[in-house]
Amino acid sequence: MTTVSSTVPAHGNYHNYHGYLNHHPGACDARLSLLPRELLLGARVLDIGCNEGWVSCEIAQTWGAQRVVGVDIDDALVRMAWKRRRILWSHQQPIDDESPRGDEEDQPKKKRKRNGKDTQPLHKAVKADYFPASCQHMFGPLPVPPAEVVGSADEFPHNISFRRADWTNETIPEDAGGYDVVIAFSVSKWIHLNGGDDGLKRFFRRIYDVLSPGGTFVFEPQQWDSYTKARKLDPVLQENAKNLKLRPDSFDELLREIGFEGPQPLGEAGEGRFRRPVELYTKSN
Numbered sequence: 001m002t003t004v005s006s007t008v009p010a011h012g013n014y015h016n017y018h019g020y021l022n023h024h025p026g027a028c029d030a031r032l033s034l035l036p037r038e039l040l041l042g043a044r045v046l047d048i049g050c051n052e053g054w055v056s057c058e059i060a061q062t063w064g065a066q067r068v069v070g071v072d073i074d075d076a077l078v079r080m081a082w083k084r085r086r087i088l089w090s091h092q093q094p095i096d097d098e099s100p101r102g103d104e105e106d107q108p109k110k111k112r113k114r115n116g117k118d119t120q121p122l123h124k125a126v127k128a129d130y131f132p133a134s135c136q137h138m139f140g141p142l143p144v145p146p147a148e149v150v151g152s153a154d155e156f157p158h159n160i161s162f163r164r165a166d167w168t169n170e171t172i173p174e175d176a177g178g179y180d181v182v183i184a185f186s187v188s189k190w191i192h193l194n195g196g197d198d199g200l201k202r203f204f205r206r207i208y209d210v211l212s213p214g215g216t217f218v219f220e221p222q223q224w225d226s227y228t229k230a231r232k233l234d235p236v237l238q239e240n241a242k243n244l245k246l247r248p249d250s251f252d253e254l255l256r257e258i259g260f261e262g263p264q265p266l267g268e269a270g271e272g273r274f275r276r277p278v279e280l281y282t283k284s285n
């Protein structure tokens with residue numbers, strides 16, 4: 001198992017990363033807002049480098065994904081992600097509260113099965129900030145009831161789980177079933193600096209392999225100039241960086257060699273040095 005230090009974030013394993021990104025609880029991730037609305041609906045999603053679970057939880061709770069798995073190399077971050085799931089559940093509107101909520105955007109959407117025709121039960125649009133944060137602070141998080149009470153195993157909080165793994169080099173049980181969407185937000189630089197060109201190639205190939213035919217890879221690469229600061233964190237990264245031949249502006253070529261189609265650029269999200277492009281790659285049928 002890879003040893004991960006909590007003092008030097010040599011894998012980009014920053015704690016409170018979403019604090020840096022200026023996200024407040026209940027905020028929507030700007031990168032997810034760039035995605036086609038239907039992409040995550042009814043999808044089996046893998047979020048690689050899930051950190052404290054912000055993106056994974058948002059997808060599971062408000063984007064109608066059937067199943068979300070967040071994986072991170074840092075055990076402490078994975079524990080924070082499980083905690084976040086419970087906190088979000090504690091803020092969510094009670095499931096037996098049928099009161100209408102005006103806005104069309106909030107109305108129930110049908111989950112669809114990826115392979116075509118069938119529709120699943122109606123996906124209930126949730127009001128994620130129904131209870132004020134003070135309730136959870138004063139009384140602690142609510143217990144999570146069994147899936148039958150919530151509605152089904154496809155509903156938040158039962159449609160999400162987290163795993164600790166160095167996903168470039170270790171499989172997780174869910175990989176065997178495949179995914180419709182794999183997300184890699186701000187993680188390729190860390191995989192590249194730690195594993196070298198070979199590690200990065202292995203990472204992309206593994207993503208291709210776990211995607212179902214027609215599946216989508218959602219990618220937010222970090223640019224080469226951002227490697228300079230990152231490599232200074234650790235002498236091993238400094239050394240590894242000297243041998244890197246691949247550059248982020250040639251990742252598209254590499255991904256096409258592996259078999260992906262794309263990229264489809266969706267635009268940029270984030271502020272200042274966190275402003276980065278988000279792109280889609282497709283594994284053809």
Ligand SMILES: C[S@@+](CC[C@H](N)C(=O)[O-])C[C@H]1O[C@@H](n2cnc3c(N)ncnc32)[C@H](O)[C@@H]1O
Binds near residue numbers: 014049050051052184
């Ligand atoms: C800079 S953070 C990005 C977090 C999140 N994806 C986002 O953009 O909001 C990078 C995350 O990737 C994780 N990570 C790095 N290498 C990894 C690996 N080989 N397998 C799994 N997670 C990894 C780190 O622990 C860290 O939480």
